[in-house]
Amino acid sequence: MSHHRFLPAVRLTMSISVLCLIASTWPLWTGSSSFPQVPFFESLCGIGPWADTLSLALVLTGAVSTLFGAAASLRSPVDWKAESFERKAHRLEMAGPWILAVGLCFAMLLNQHRLQPWAWHFLLITPLLARKASWLEQVVPRRFYLYGILGFTISLYLFSAISKCDQTFTQSYGRQFLEALLNIVGASSRFWSESARTNGAALFPLGEIVVAFLIVLPKTRLAGLLLSVVMHVFLLLAVGPFGLNHQPGVLIWNVYFIAQNLLLWGRIRALSPEDLTERFRLPTDSGSNQLTMTSRLGLIPSVVASMILLVAILLPPLRFAGLCDPWPAWAVYASQPERVTILINEPAASELPDELRRFLRPRRLNDGRVFFRADLWSIAETGAPIYPGARFPVAIARALNARPELRGKVDLVLESPAEWWIGERDSDEYAGQSGIDAASKLFRLNTKTRQQ
Numbered sequence: 001m002s003h004h005r006f007l008p009a010v011r012l013t014m015s016i017s018v019l020c021l022i023a024s025t026w027p028l029w030t031g032s033s034s035f036p037q038v039p040f041f042e043s044l045c046g047i048g049p050w051a052d053t054l055s056l057a058l059v060l061t062g063a064v065s066t067l068f069g070a071a072a073s074l075r076s077p078v079d080w081k082a083e084s085f086e087r088k089a090h091r092l093e094m095a096g097p098w099i100l101a102v103g104l105c106f107a108m109l110l111n112q113h114r115l116q117p118w119a120w121h122f123l124l125i126t127p128l129l130a131r132k133a134s135w136l137e138q139v140v141p142r143r144f145y146l147y148g149i150l151g152f153t154i155s156l157y158l159f160s161a162i163s164k165c166d167q168t169f170t171q172s173y174g175r176q177f178l179e180a181l182l183n184i185v186g187a188s189s190r191f192w193s194e195s196a197r198t199n200g201a202a203l204f205p206l207g208e209i210v211v212a213f214l215i216v217l218p219k220t221r222l223a224g225l226l227l228s229v230v231m232h233v234f235l236l237l238a239v240g241p242f243g244l245n246h247q248p249g250v251l252i253w254n255v256y257f258i259a260q261n262l263l264l265w266g267r268i269r270a271l272s273p274e275d276l277t278e279r280f281r282l283p284t285d286s287g288s289n290q291l292t293m294t295s296r297l298g299l300i301p302s303v304v305a306s307m308i309l310l311v312a313i314l315l316p317p318l319r320f321a322g323l324c325d326p327w328p329a330w331a332v333y334a335s336q337p338e339r340v341t342i343l344i345n346e347p348a349a350s351e352l353p354d355e356l357r358r359f360l361r362p363r364r365l366n367d368g369r370v371f372f373r374a375d376l377w378s379i380a381e382t383g384a385p386i387y388p389g390a391r392f393p394v395a396i397a398r399a400l401n402a403r404p405e406l407r408g409k410v411d412l413v414l415e416s417p418a419e420w421w422i423g424e425r426d427s428d429e430y431a432g433q434s435g436i437d438a439a440s441k442l443f444r445l446n447t448k449t450r451q452q
Helices: 003-024 026-030 050-075 085-110 117-129 133-139 144-164 167-171 173-184 194-216 218-239 248-269 273-277 293-314 316-321 374-382 391-401 432-440
Strands: 339-345 369-372 410-415 427-431
Touching (some): 003 085, 050 085, 117 248, 117 293, 427 432
């Protein structure tokens, strides 16, 4: 694929994916659901609904602008010296990713729940895509954005795999994926040995690791990209309507990866020897060794994109020190992170409205309390899985405890991250309002909800 068409094709794929993902989780972005909204900072709790409308408008404007401009670029290469309709469309293509990034960032600050893995992914790569290919070639090698996207994808696969390399994954999500794939072909692991089922479940993170290392090595990069497509097809089968039937957002994100990696495969195949040996260069004034002012300004977006990519690569390891949430560290479908169980006094729970009582579940231990499934509430109200970790569910418990019928009747059980090889967890119980207040003090970021 020509380098003039590669970036527009990726932009087009991303913008279509963003619009589909927003549509599939619409109540999450409009703030119209009854599910609590938890800003990242307490100072944002008093902001009204107008902020949700503004952030959504920015996201949609950015995505539509990128879509429109990218489609124009693919239709005909732009002549930047001529005033034309196409030129105006291409200007939208350059501005669209930045508008999208600002909108996503604002929306996430207003509600931690909006930091879905796909939204974090697109927020990080938009600065890299907000480039004009013809100008970029004058400042940095034309393969800069290609290898930037490759490096980001490798990091995502690698840390996603690492988050699943523990005993709890092979006993939970891994076995569910395995059983779903077997059921599609009319088979089952019911008569397999315990070790066979564990090894079968371990193939999922192993596949991600293999793909990541194949893409790293130049000689196996094309094979790695094709293998990644196969991997995502299997994931689509496992979590799709013929398998576990998970939310549409998961399916759309996997389809995006298939399209992106095929575009990467086509672009790498088209690289010439000159592309492979091209070096970084800076344009200067004629007859002078000084950089032009335009060149200096042109470097700023590249520096910003490079810094964001560096953050994306260096942030995931901080999760092991408790300094990063699971999703920004690409711990997707990982069962190792900390867990929170919400327990409600049974007589008080019976006073809840019908739309909340359907998320109550009985306990085997008859101690007068029932489970409240906040994860099911999230899916039902927003179409998105609940933000993982401990902080966000504690905020949900705080919101429930503030209801008149439940005041002081909500308890929490906080479980530590599972031990990597044995799966054991430490747990602490926090009872009532004082317990929830004590649990909230364990976190640096906000656990209070916005007024809706």
